[in-house]
Amino acid sequence: MSIPVVTVGQSRDDLVGGLERLHGPVTVVRRCAELPELLAACQSGLARAAVIAEGSEGLTASLVDRLGAVGVAIIALTDNEDEAARLRKIGVASALTAVDSAELSACIADAVDQLTGAGAHGPGRSSLADTGAALKVTPAEPPSPETPGAGRIIAVWGPAGAPGRTTIAANIAGEMAADGKKVLLVDADSYGASIAAVLGLMDESAGLAQACRQADQGTLDAAALARIATPVATTSGTFRVLTGITRPDRWTELRAPALALVLERARQYADVVVVDTGFCLEADEELSFDTMAPRRNAATLRPLELADTVFAVGAADPVGVPRLVRGLAELEAAVPQASPTVVMNKVRASSVGRSPERQLRDAWERFGPAFELKKFLPYDPGAADTALLAGSLLLEAAPDSALRRAVRDLVCAPDQQKSKSSVFSSTARRRAKD
Incomplete structure (x- = not known):
């Protein structure tokens, strides 16, 4: 079953176009100019995943929670390690901006699985998503020695x-x-x-x-x-x-x-x-x-x-x-x-x-x-x-x-x-x- 996706920012045409040409794993249903437009589209039930190609600095924990509440997983594209670390703290998966369409599709499927509770090896994963192991993706909630706290x-x-x-x-x-x-x-x-x-x-x-x-x-x-x-x-x-x-x-x-x-x-x-x-x-x-x-x-x-x-x-x-x-x-x-x-x-x-x-x-x-x-x-x-x-x-x-x-x-x-x-x-x- 195809995953409906909305995007925000001036992402590379070949990246978004490549997602559209995959014909199955994901489907780009709307390209948004900014985060408020993306939020409105997601809250209307239009999508199950959002790709943030630009403007990831506008993502907050509250916004992520609002999108998660309506069943939308978020993937942000960034080459900045500090920004990727910040995104990880608020529960957002990230990928490099040079990611190709097939790998991004795998990342999207994995993020949706995690949000819905299927997990990385749970039921319902597409075969294409299994090829994403080589993708340098920051998981939404990676294991950390200081989490949870002992207090x-x-x-x-x-x-x-x-x-x-x-x-x-x-x-x-x-x-x-x-x-x-x-x-x-x-x-x-x-x-x-x-x-x-x-x-x-x-x-x-x-x-x-x-x-x-x-x-x-x-x-x-x-x-x-x-x-x-x-x-x-x-x-x-x-x-x-x-x-x-x-x-x-x-x-x-x-x-x-x-x-x-x-x-x-x-x-x-x-x-x-x-x-x-x-x-x-x-x-x-x-x-x-x-x-x-x-x-x-x-x-x-x-x-x-x-x-x-x-x-x-x-x-x-x-x-x-x-x-x-x-x-x-x-x-x-x-x-x-x-x-x-x-x-x-x-x-x-x-x-x-x-x-x-x-x-x-x-x-x-x-x-x-x-x-x-x-x-x-x-x-x-x-x-x-x-x-x-x-x-x-x-x-x-x-x-x-x-x-x-x-x-x-x-x-x-x-x-x-x-x-x-x-x-x-x-x-x-x-x-x-x-």
């Missing part, structure tokens, strides 16, 4: 309201840095980014947006990520922060393909990547947008999809608990693989009743979702306010507070924990001694 991604999510996502995410980063780990904290909340305010940082420059722009261009590596991220020094350790967008209307800068590349580089750079996400999990924005438009909630959904650990945080009060229950159902539907660790924050007797942990566990077992309620964090407004006023973390502003001990217990190894899992256990022990 662990921790996503902190919670439903609408103020369950304490940002406070917990920032203090998790601080505690893990205090244990000697290399930590990167990422503010991916596209509705109300506030990591910079919590840490007392200047938020005039959105670090995550800068990283996404470089990732979109294929120029982001671990060194560039380290330059963009802001260092935060504490008395116990130092970590780096990618601050969030400075205004909610800048959410379009956090596109899913670029954000995924940022998190991939973050894995390579840091031992632990802590992501403060937004609350909204809706994925049906195509009801109000064109299907190829960026998705605002992708900045929340993509980290949750990629995370090794997800902390689902809810407020322990009559409003926060039902919100968390409903939110967990939405999370399971949106990201089935998440398996969150459920954390109840702001636990206090005044909002739940006597023995609040027991009350919450009993209610959760009767009415809660299938996810187990695993951790409790105490309501400690004095410690939280002190840290917020100082623009610092609990380990500096209130190192002996119950909240700080509970957060440390949440993420640190058992031999490093300073308290037991119950946030009221120390009080209970003191009472027992009395």
Whole structure:
């Protein structure tokens, strides 16, 4: 079956003409003058492959993702090794400009096979495509010793309201840095980014947006990520922060393909990547947008999809608990693989009743979702306010507070924990001694 192809740029007539004369493996259905015209042709369902003869520097990860979403593979022609390396980072195959028509046809067939999942030796390959072994082609995703990164991604999510996502995410980063780990904290909340305010940082420059722009261009590596991220020094350790967008209307800068590349580089750079996400999990924005438009909630959904650990945080009060229950159902539907660790924050007797942990566990077992309620964090407004006023973390502003001990217990190894899992256990022990 012939593969319909569109081309862009002033490619050599003999190359395009040669593709047209092959009569079978590929068929050139349109020659475009520039990338926007090519994009429109591909989105109309006209082609399954695009050959970029000129203007490959205009290709970005977001554009590649948009074309891939409509089933179009991309092959760029370039003799520049640096450009070929950049293209490889954003998932584009490349060939030399001197490639002949038969070899280019083989490259096109191979790229389409990879996009559709058939692979290099999968079913459906044409016999002509098998002759492409001699072609000097840069594969879209070549094996690399540094991919994937060894870093662990921790996503902190919670439903609408103020369950304490940002406070917990920032203090998790601080505690893990205090244990000697290399930590990167990422503010991916596209509705109300506030990591910079919590840490007392200047938020005039959105670090995550800068990283996404470089990732979109294929120029982001671990060194560039380290330059963009802001260092935060504490008395116990130092970590780096990618601050969030400075205004909610800048959410379009956090596109899913670029954000995924940022998190991939973050894995390579840091031992632990802590992501403060937004609350909204809706994925049906195509009801109000064109299907190829960026998705605002992708900045929340993509980290949750990629995370090794997800902390689902809810407020322990009559409003926060039902919100968390409903939110967990939405999370399971949106990201089935998440398996969150459920954390109840702001636990206090005044909002739940006597023995609040027991009350919450009993209610959760009767009415809660299938996810187990695993951790409790105490309501400690004095410690939280002190840290917020100082623009610092609990380990500096209130190192002996119950909240700080509970957060440390949440993420640190058992031999490093300073308290037991119950946030009221120390009080209970003191009472027992009395």
